[in-house]
Amino acid sequence: MNTFKRFSPLLLILVILLTPTVIKDNYTFHLLIMVAIYVVMTQGLNLIFGYTGFLSFGQQAYLAIGAYVSAMLALRLGLSFWVTWPLAILATVLVGLFIGFVTLRLRGAYFVIVTIGFAEVVRLLPMNIDALGGPPGLRGLPTPNIHIGNLININFEGTKIPYFYLAWAMALFAIFIVNRLVNSRQGRAFLAIRENDSLAQAVGINIFKYSIFSFTVSVALAGAAGAFFGHYVTHISPEISAFHWTLSMILMVVVGGQGTIWGPVIGSFIFTLLPEWLRAAEQLRLPIYGVLLILAVLFMPNGVLPWLRKIWHQFTEKTRKAPPEAGSSPTHQASS
C-alpha cells in the first residue's frame, strides 16, 4: 500500500501522458477534458465543504466570474489566455474575499441560502447587461495558443490533445495544492472547524480567518476552471452561472467521498461518464440518475471511496480488524 501510495502520482502522470496513444476519438477527449475541469472545481468545493464544513451552494458564481473576466479581457483588450487566466483568478479571489467576509459568519442553512442568493445576483448580471453579451453570451474567445519565436508553436485549434494535457495539468495542480493544504497546519485547523467550531475557537483557532482562507482557495479553483472552460469551448453564455454546475459538483463530492482527496476525482469521473452511459435510456435518463443518486447516498453515506476502502480492508485483512480510516469520516458532527 505504501509503495503504491508513493508512486501513484508518477503512475497517474504516466497514464495521462500515454492516454492519446490509446484514445483516438475527439468525443472521448472532450469527456476527459470535462472530467479534468470538474476535478478542479470539486477539489475547490471539497476544500470548503468536505474539509472545512461550509456547504457552499454558489460555486457557479465564481465559475462565471472567472469565465467572464477572462473572456472580457481577451475580447476587449486582445490579451492572450496566458495573461487573462491569472487575472481572472485574481478577480475571483478578490470577489471571494469580499463575499467570504460577509457570509462566513453565518452557518448551516443560512450560509447555504446566502451563497445561493449571491450566485443568483451574479447569474442575472450577464443576462441583463448588454456589455457582457446579454443572454446569447460572448463568442470567439481566443484559444490558448503558444508561440515563442519559431521554437515553440503549440496550436490548440483543431485538436483536443493540447487541451487534454493542459486540463489535466491544471487538475493535478489543484489536487496537489489541496493535498498540501489539508495535510498542513491550516488543514488541521479546517478539520477542527468542520468537526466542532466552538471547540476549535476554544483552543485558539481563528475560525473566521481560516474559513476565509479555505473559501478563497476554493473560489480561486472555481475561477480557474471557469476561465479555462471559456477558452476551451470558445463561447460563454449566462448558462455558465446556472445552478446545475454546483449541483453536479456537490453530487461528485458527496458521492465520491467528501473530505478525501481522491473521492471527488472518482466522483468527477462517475458523474461525467454516467450520463453518457445512461444515454441509451433516452428520456428516462434523468429520473434514473435521481434514483441512483438517492441509493448511492443512502447506502454509501460517506461516498464511494471510503466504501471501496472498507471493502479493500475487509478483503486484505480478514483476520485483523480494519484500522480506522484517517480523515474520511465527515459525518454526524459536521452538521451543526
Next chain:
Amino acid sequence: MLEIILQYIVDGLMVGTTYALVAMGLTMIFGMMDIINFAHGELYMIGAVLAYYLTSTLKLNFFLSLAVVVLLTFAFGAFLERILMRRIRNAPHAMTAAVTIGLSMFLANFVYFVMGPVPQSIKAPFPLKAIFLGPIMLTQSRIFAAGVTIFTIIATNYIIKHTKLGRAIRATIQDHMAASLAGVNTHKIYSFGFAYGTALAALAGVLLGAMFVVTPFMGESMLGKAWIVVIVGGLGNIPGAIFAAVIIGVTESLTAGLWNSSWANMVSFIIVIIVLLIKPQGLFGKATK
C-alpha cells in the same frame, strides 16, 4: 401612478400569501426533521399537475379536484416519509441535500417524461370578468386563492396551537427525545408533519396553477422563493414565514411592474442578504442555539 402602485401591492399580497403555504411546509419539515428539502418545489409542482389531470382528463369539478389533490398528496407525503425521509432524518445537511436533490430530479423529470414539454393550464370555473374595488382590479381566481390560503393558515395555526396533535408537534420540534420520553409517538408526528407539508405545497400548486401555467419544472423557481421566505421569516417560524411571504410577494410584484420582471428575484435575494447581515436569525427568528 398611485393607483398602479396600489394595484401591484394588492397583486403581490394575493400571490404572496400562496408562497406562505409552500414556505410553511418547508420550515415545518426543517424545524422537525432538520431536513433541507430540495424536493419541496416538486411537491408543489405535483399538486398542480395532479389538478391538471383531474380537471382535464377525468373532467372532475375544480373544487372537487382541489380536495382530491390535497388528500392524495397527503398520502404521498406520508409514503415518502416512510420510504425515504425517515432514513435521512437528522443526518448531516450534505446527505439530506443530496437525497432530496435526487428526489427532486426524479420527480421533475419523471413528470416531464409523462406530461411532455407543453405547458398546460388548469380549467378553473372562474369567470374572467374582474371585480373593481375602487381603482383596484381583482380577478375571482385570485380572491379564491387568497381566501383558501388564509383559511388554511388559520386552520394550521389552530391545529398547532390548540390541539393535542399540535402540542405533540411543538414538543417534537423543541426536543424530540424529551417528547418521545413523554409518550409522544414521534414517528407518527414526523409522518404527519411531512405529509401535511406536502399537502400544503400541493394546495399552493393547484391555486397558482389555476392562475398561471403548469409545467414539470415549475417547482424550481418556487423552491427559491420559499427559501427566501423561510430565511427572512426565521427558520422554523410559521408566523414569520407568513409575514415574509407577503413582503416577498409585494416586492416581486412592485419590481416586476415598475422595473423589470427579470430583476424581481434579484431584489428578493438582496433583501435576504441584507436581512441576514443585520439579523442573521431572520426577522422573527429567536437567537440561535
